[in-house]
Amino acid sequence: MITIATLGPAVSDCFQAAKLYDPDAEVFLFNRIPEVLASFTRGEVECALIPVYNTREGEVKEYFRLIADMTACHWIDNVVLPIHLSLGSLDDSDDHQTIHTIVGRNSVLRQSSEYLENHFGDATLMAVNDLEATVTSIRKKGCKGYGVIESEELLKKLQLKLLDREVVSHNRTRFAILKKSPAPISGYDATSVITRPLRDRVGMLADILGEFTRRGINILDLKTENDINTQKLRIYVEVEGHRDSDSMQQALATIESSVIQEDGALRILGSFPRVDMRVKNIRSFGFIGSGDMSVWFAQRLANEGYETIITGRSSEMTPEQMIEKVDVVMVCVPISVTAKTILKFGPLIRDGQALIILAGESENTIEAAMKATHPGVEVMFVHNLWGPQALTMKDKNASIVRTHRSGSFCSEFEAFLYKHGADIYQDNARKHDLLMGVGQKLPTTISVALGMTLESHSIDFSDINSHSTLTSLYTILAMARVHNQNPRTYAEIMATSGEGRKIVKSFVKNVLKITELAENGEIEALSEIMEKNRSVMPSSFLKSRMKQAKAVDEILSQPGIRSAK
Ligand SMILES: NC(=O)C1=CN([C@@H]2O[C@H](COP(=O)(O)OP(=O)(O)OC[C@H]3O[C@@H](n4cnc5c(N)ncnc54)[C@H](O)[C@@H]3O)[C@@H](O)[C@H]2O)C=CC1
Ligand SMILES: O=C(O)C(=O)Cc1ccc(O)cc1
Known part of the structure; x- marks a missing residue:
């Protein structure tokens, strides 16, 4: 049987979440999160369970700092629990009109803020840590006009009169399970990381996020906080993938060594099976x-x-x-x-x-x-x-x-x-097929025809790089790309039916026409054709594609790439 420390009382959300995590767990209850974590650190329990996020309140700020400072603590799993809150009155004679004070735990009052504004705009709010003790004390004094917001179960246990059910809709809380040892890869994981307070550096946040993005690692959550003492920024991210995966290790190592440039700047809070707060329909x-x-x-x-x-x-x-x-x-x-x-x-x-x-x-x-x-x-x-x-x-x-x-x-x-x-x-289907004639079928056909031409003239391939211009190189590169891959894929592309065929066919006609003009030295006619072509190409198209081409030139002219064997 595992032992879990969490927030009380015995019918609290935390208690229910602990039982959802493991119905056989022995649960130790405390009034405040620091007490829960202290019990875990002292080794009195195997796990701690603390609330980290609520769909109404947002993140539970406290956990953020506290668990970052704990060593030998790994966030290894999560529980998501729908929270059903009701309103009850301490005195049987009270109703909606006579309630002047609403009592509840701090987090419960925050989750209920919309309901309270709409229905009890003038009431005094009384946030308490120990609800049971507060209810007993108010009862002893015989006070009237006190309402309590809590789970229906707890209201019943405290023998309150139920006034309203389900006062907050779409209310769900995510709880973190902390353990002394890390969780293994499940195949569907997320990793939670926090930085140390960071020195100012232009673009730091964008550069950190960029290291994840470059590796196709999706960012699930991002928070920033100013460290209370130094007012320096701390960044918290939750990203998809396990800490032991290659891409995650590379991303984290680069962030520490090249972006932040400080050893130990990152603290991995843990990797755990990913939590879906959103709805998915496909299984x-x-x-x-x-x-x-x-x-x-x-x-x-x-x-x-x-x-x-x-x-x-x-x-x-x-x-x-x-x-x-x-x-x-x-x-x-x-x-x-x-x-x-x-x-x-x-x-x-x-x-x-x-x-x-x-x-x-x-x-x-x-x-x-x-x-x-x-x-x-x-x-x-x-x-x-x-x-x-x-x-x-x-x-x-x-x-x-x-x-x-x-x-x-x-x-x-x-x-x-x-x-x-x-x-x-x-x-639409026709448009796709027509544009694939331009974007795929024709360039593939040209690449293959160019390959055939080089072959039939026994061109020495070592001469190609040294004898291509910036412009002609693109065609050579396309030919090389196509011939680097599965021939069957490209044969299939050349053989597709549909609208794309007419693009290739008219291209072939045009090649023959141009070749004839060229053979006959009809330079004027060839220039005119180009002028006519250009007149239908919007200048925005010519400008932006030329910009891309120049960016490619720049990369291709780098020493390591230019002379690459
Ligand atoms: N490979 C690529 O670069 C891209 C491929 N595609 C498209 O994805 C689809 C699949 O391509 P790949 O996976 O690359 O091809 P592939 O050749 O790697 O795989 C095709 C699969 O279909 C099976 N197959 C072959 N003939 C079959 C038949 N008569 N009946 C049933 N199964 C048969 C093969 O055994 C193989 O498992 C194609 O339609 C292709 O156009 C789309 C984008 C890129
Ligand atoms: O990677 C490349 O250059 C490709 O051309 C890949 C490719 C192959 C087949 C397709 O239908 C779409 C894309």
């Missing part, structure tokens, strides 16, 4: 297709606490069995077999489930999904414009085609992309 995602992109998404969804199942043609669990079990079915197979796969498995998806198509071609695949699935199935298309080598989706483009059947599950998946920093563009 599980199942993938059809067990390739790189499925694995990439499944890992990141699992890190968000979702259950994930990957199935394919040779997996132990079949796609049919998986569809029975999950909320959202993700189809993630090569583009050329996406529609066929949807037609095969779509009819098995039940109303209330969702089908999300992860692919590079939209019109055909959505049409297949709308045809093959029941009308109560949500359908959405998502094209992530990054490959499985990407570490994070931060600042990368995602094109989404919603249908009239995209509902709350689809929105939750979109919220997941948004949370991780993806730039989301809502398209």
